[in-house]
Amino acid sequence: MSLHRFYPIFDSCAWLRRMLPLGIKLVQLRVKDQPDGIVRSEVAEAYTLCREYGAVLVVNDYWQAAIDTGCAWVHLGQEDLDTADISAIKVAGIKLGISTHDEGELERALALDPDYIALGPVYPTILKKMKWHEQGLPRVTEWKTRIGDIPLVGIGGMSVERAPGVLEAGADIVSVVTDITLNSDPEARVREWLEVTR
Amino acid sequence: MQIILNGEPREVDAVTLASLLQEEGFSGRVATAVNEVFVPAGLRAEQALKDGDRVEVLAPMQGG
Amino acid sequence: MKSFYGVTLANPLMLGTAQYPSPAILEKAFRQSGAAVATVSLRREGADKAGQSFWSMIADLGVHVLPNTAGCHTAKEAMTTAQMAREVFDTNWIKLEVIGHADTLQPDVFGLVEAAKTLTDDGFQVFPYTTDDLGVAERLLSAGCEVLMPWGAPIGSGRGLNNEYALRAMRAEFSDVPLVIDAGIGLPSHAARAMELGFDAVLLNTAVARAGDPVAMARAMMAAVEAGKLAYEADPIEPRDMAEASTPVIGKAFLS
Numbered sequence: 001m002s003l004h005r006f007y008p009i010f011d012s013c014a015w016l017r018r019m020l021p022l023g024i025k026l027v028q029l030r031v032k033d034q035p036d037g038i039v040r041s042e043v044a045e046a047y048t049l050c051r052e053y054g055a056v057l058v059v060n061d062y063w064q065a066a067i068d069t070g071c072a073w074v075h076l077g078q079e080d081l082d083t084a085d086i087s088a089i090k091v092a093g094i095k096l097g098i099s100t101h102d103e104g105e106l107e108r109a110l111a112l113d114p115d116y117i118a119l120g121p122v123y124p125t126i127l128k129k130m131k132w133h134e135q136g137l138p139r140v141t142e143w144k145t146r147i148g149d150i151p152l153v154g155i156g157g158m159s160v161e162r163a164p165g166v167l168e169a170g171a172d173i174v175s176v177v178t179d180i181t182l183n184s185d186p187e188a189r190v191r192e193w194l195e196v197t198r
Numbered sequence: 199m200q201i202i203l204n205g206e207p208r209e210v211d212a213v214t215l216a217s218l219l220q221e222e223g224f225s226g227r228v229a230t231a232v233n234e235v236f237v238p239a240g241l242r243a244e245q246a247l248k249d250g251d252r253v254e255v256l257a258p259m260q261g262g
Numbered sequence: 263m264k265s266f267y268g269v270t271l272a273n274p275l276m277l278g279t280a281q282y283p284s285p286a287i288l289e290k291a292f293r294q295s296g297a298a299v300a301t302v303s304l305r306r307e308g309a310d311k312a313g314q315s316f317w318s319m320i321a322d323l324g325v326h327v328l329p330n331t332a333g334c335h336t337a338k339e340a341m342t343t344a345q346m347a348r349e350v351f352d353t354n355w356i357k358l359e360v361i362g363h364a365d366t367l368q369p370d371v372f373g374l375v376e377a378a379k380t381l382t383d384d385g386f387q388v389f390p391y392t393t394d395d396l397g398v399a400e401r402l403l404s405a406g407c408e409v410l411m412p413w414g415a416p417i418g419s420g421r422g423l424n425n426e427y428a429l430r431a432m433r434a435e436f437s438d439v440p441l442v443i444d445a446g447i448g449l450p451s452h453a454a455r456a457m458e459l460g461f462d463a464v465l466l467n468t469a470v471a472r473a474g475d476p477v478a479m480a481r482a483m484m485a486a487v488e489a490g491k492l493a494y495e496a497d498p499i500e501p502r503d504m505a506e507a508s509t510p511v512i513g514k515a516f517l518s
Contacts, residue, residue, distance in 0.1 A: 002341075002380035021244060054238030054345065056384055070354070072385030093267065093408050095383065115383075204306040226314040228307055229346035234338075236345040254306065256346050257313025258320065260288070261303025261330045262278030262417070262467035 001151050003056065003116070005167065006197035007175040008190070013045045015181070020053040022190045026173070028075055030060035040065050047071055058097060067092045075118070078105050086112055097153065101132045106146065114150060118175065119143045121156020122166055127177060137169040144170030160192045167197075202252045215245035218253065229256050264440040264462045266409055267355065267387040269326060271298040274457060274487045276328065276442065277480065278467025285319060287476050292323050295480035300325045301357055301465065303332050304347055317350075328389060330357040335370065337377035344381055356381060357411070357444075358390045367417045371398045375405055382406025391444050394428035396435055403439065410439055411465065414456065415446025418468040422452035426459070433460045450479075450486030457490025458498070 004025035010016055011030055020027070029046045031039050043065040050057040058073040059066040063084050066074045075097040076084055089096060095115035100106045109117055124134050135156070144152050154171035159179045166174050174197065183189040200209055203222065212218035215230055215237055230237045231254040237245050247253070263270060276299035282288040292300065300320060307313045320327060329347035334340040337360060344356045360377050362370025369392055381388050388407045392398055399410055412432055415421035423429060424446065433441060440463070443456040447466040456464045464487055473479035 002383050021240060023241060023244070049240075051348075052238060052240040054236060054241065072382075093387070093406070095406070204308075223309075224307060226311070227317050227350045228313070229304065229349040231342055231346060234342060236342050236349075238345075239349060254346075256304040256350065257307035257311075258317040258350055259303050259305035259313055260279040260282070260316065261301055261332050262280040262471075 001172050003151055003173055004197070005173050006193050007058075007153060007173045008180055008193070009060070009175060009177045010181070013042050013049060016046055016049050019180075019186070019190055020049055020055055022187060023194055024053070024055055024190065026056045026058070028058040028060055028175070030075075031062065040068070043069050043071065063089050063094070066094060073097060073115070075099070078108070081108065081112075099155075100143075101130070101135070106143070110147070110150075116151040116153055116173070117143070117147050118153040118155050119171075120154070120175075122154045122171075123157025123162060125156040125178075137165060140166060140169040140171050144172075160189070160196050163193070163196050199247065199249045201247055201250065204253070204255055210247075213247055214243055215247060215253065216242040218247060219255065222255075224255050227258055230254065231256075264438075266389075266440050266463075271326070271463065272296070273298050273484065274463040274491055275299075275453075275484050276301065276444075276463055276465040277470060277483075278465070279320070280467055281471040282476055283471075285316070288471075289319055289323065290477045291470055291480035292325065294477050295470075295484040297480070297484065298326060299328050299463075299465075301328045301330050301467070302351065303330050304343065304350060326355070327351050327353055328355050328357050329353070331359050331377075333361070334359060334377075335361055335373070337373045337380060340373070340377040341380050341384075344386055345384075348386065354385055354387045356386045356388055358388050368413070369393060371395065374398070375401045378402050378407050379405040389442070394425055394432055396432060399432060399436060403436070408439070409442065410436065411442040411444035413445040414443045414452060417445045419446050420448025420469060421446050422448055423455055423459075426455075429456075429461075430459055447483075450482045453483050454486040454490035454493075457487050458493050460494050463487075 007026045009028040009030050031042050039062050043059055046057055047069045057071055058075050059071050060075045061080050063074045073095045077099045097116040098109040098114045099118045100109050119135055122135050140154055151172040153173040153175050154166040155175035158174050158176040163174045180186050180189050212221045233252050275297040277297040278301045329351045331340040331343040334343055340360050358377055360370045360373040361367055374390055378388050378390055389409050389411050390402050390407050391411050394412045415424040441461050442463040442465050443461050444465040447453050447469050453464045470476050470479045
């Protein structure tokens, strides 16, 4: 699998500008609750920044902006799947990462021939109000057995300390948000993440 | 320090990849790799050089 | 005309830039033939900064640039080369070559598929130089390639289309995929034949660069691909073993 194991998620280019120079190789831009114009300019700038720093960019949800900008990856949550034009995304040659939380969602995701599957929340997360409290490590192992060669991204409540265990349990990639963005020294935390996922 | 630049041993003052490019007068369209790993332009200033590093500086050329 | 990663080319001729007698002849060959795509490569930059002047010339031609990973024998080398090419040429297009055999320069198909996957994951738009093996072609498409470039014959051999039957099978199997014959073309008739078979473009280098008069040969190649394309679109007659009189017998005088 060629994707880097450390996959942070940021909600703006301001974060990308700060963090990409540290050597991040795989990153998701998850812009929330912004008008269309802002989303488009964030996606466009993120594309340029990632090219400059040699990182793979995944755009959350805004697949049309991704197509228009020439991005290679889009991440869709299950709700996004309801409205996304999957064939337009595939025709544009864009790779697809899909979130899953249970069997039904996994089946739905696998039917779309995804390029990665995310499982969450592995640990309880403060970020989203979810009907699933915690998936746990055994579920990570179970998911990996089910999806085989498709890369598995573990997300939800991740930290530097928890990462090795999640990777050991079967995840190929570990995704993280607040462990970095709410840290008192995000740069230092990202360096620790890079070290532990080397 | 001593590095290998484009296959040739070289004694240089520069301590980062970015300053090496300046010292050697490379400009314009070039791409860099250190020890067979690509270093994107944005990360050249961060890339510290050490003794024995193998640095490649590549530029456009004819090809089929 | 099929598009290549969203780009519609003005014509189906792709020309390499290596081995011309001089930069001036290279430039003339491109301008007089009108080829839409130029393949390029990377080399160590020397004190003469030759790379920068080559780049200005290519930029002035206004062609689509297709960097290659020539000389790479492993997926890892190809990946690093592609990343460097992307930065220098500012394009996601990459002609992927992973060479397996020293004498035929044929692709190492295993390394090729591996590299194609890694490169497409990283956002590259891959043009893989491959054989006529349909299984390998399937794997390249699954890996994320949207274009295939099967060989006509070994690079620089000038032999033309060594296995026309295999190429026809490939065209029939992947009818919606842009297919480019790459390598081994020697004569305009080879290039025309490739287009008559329904291929979407032809990539050649040695046939033009090493001809006695590269500029004239480049023009001949453009005429050939245009003829072949027109012919394919004109729904040619099927070959037959026996004769069928072209002049009708109705109204013929009885003179014996």
